[in-house]
Amino acid sequence: MKTIERRFTETHLEVRRAADGTVGLRGYAAVFDYEAHGEVVKRGAFNRTLAQRDNVRLLVNHDGVPLASTKAGTMTLSVDERGLLVEVPALDMANPTAQELVSAMSRGDIDQMSFAFVALDDPVVDGVRELRETVLYDVSVVTYPWYEDTSVGLTGDRSVDRALVSLRSLTPEQRTVVLAELDAEPVADEADPSDESDAPAEEPRTYSLAEARALLGLDPAA
Numbered sequence: 001m002k003t004i005e006r007r008f009t010e011t012h013l014e015v016r017r018a019a020d021g022t023v024g025l026r027g028y029a030a031v032f033d034y035e036a037h038g039e040v041v042k043r044g045a046f047n048r049t050l051a052q053r054d055n056v057r058l059l060v061n062h063d064g065v066p067l068a069s070t071k072a073g074t075m076t077l078s079v080d081e082r083g084l085l086v087e088v089p090a091l092d093m094a095n096p097t098a099q100e101l102v103s104a105m106s107r108g109d110i111d112q113m114s115f116a117f118v119a120l121d122d123p124v125v126d127g128v129r130e131l132r133e134t135v136l137y138d139v140s141v142v143t144y145p146w147y148e149d150t151s152v153g154l155t156g157d158r159s160v161d162r163a164l165v166s167l168r169s170l171t172p173e174q175r176t177v178v179l180a181e182l183d184a185e186p187v188a189d190e191a192d193p194s195d196e197s198d199a200p201a202e203e204p205r206t207y208s209l210a211e212a213r214a215l216l217g218l219d220p221a222a
Contacts, residue, residue, distance in 0.1 A: 002118040004137060006062060007039075022090040023102055025058075025068075029115045029139040031083035039129040046084050048120070049136040050077060058088060059140040060101055062116055066138075067091060067098055077139070084115065086139050101141060114142040 007030065017023050030041045049056065055071035068075035068088045076087045091098040104110040121133035 002120075004116055004118055006114050006116045006140075007041075018090075023093065024090055025086070025088040025141075027086055027113055028083045029086050029113045032081075035128060038127065039131065041083070041131045043079070045131045045134050046077070046079055046136055048133055050079070054136065056136050057138045058086070059138050060097055061142050062114065062138060062140045064097060065095075067095065067101070077136075084139075086113070105141075110141060110143060112142045114140045116140070 030045070032041055032043045032045075034040065053070070055069055056075070056077060057066035057070075058068040058075050059066055068091070070077060074088065074090075078085050078087070091102065093099060093102070101110070116137040116139075117131075117134040118137070119131055119134055122129055122131050124130070
């Protein structure tokens, strides 16, 4: 009999409220090809669950009444070049658990996610267990991490927050490079006192959202 396993992921959460007051959640419950504790999630690990439209729930600490589910259409799961993306357009703020979660996330007291699964194909290659195919049961916001390279956030502005979620899921070295690019400004030449040109001074370089998304590895047109 296969055993249900859980893998916890360190995340960074931010509160973003939409103009209508709704609070959504977006984040990565798993990141591909990131080794932790002798194990790695491979691309394709969740394809079976997505193809069969299995009902997956969003829980807190893998317990209690679901805050959302794929069956109800209150949560969507997808995979991109980074990993397993969880999106909840609007949490039910009449739910006391959702209220507690938003409060803890807003304060930065909780910043991890997890996924519960049964492994169907998990060979050991060069001493590393590779999760190649799984049955996914739930994704959960949790207290303690296992993997340390994913991100999740409370959302309101879709384009900006998705970029932030992706930025938070980069390694510290990758974030340093991206932030340096986003903050880059051209060095202006010293003014020549003899130059009486009325030409305006060169403005610092600014980045459009599309350029920022491209730097973060996202589709600029999304």
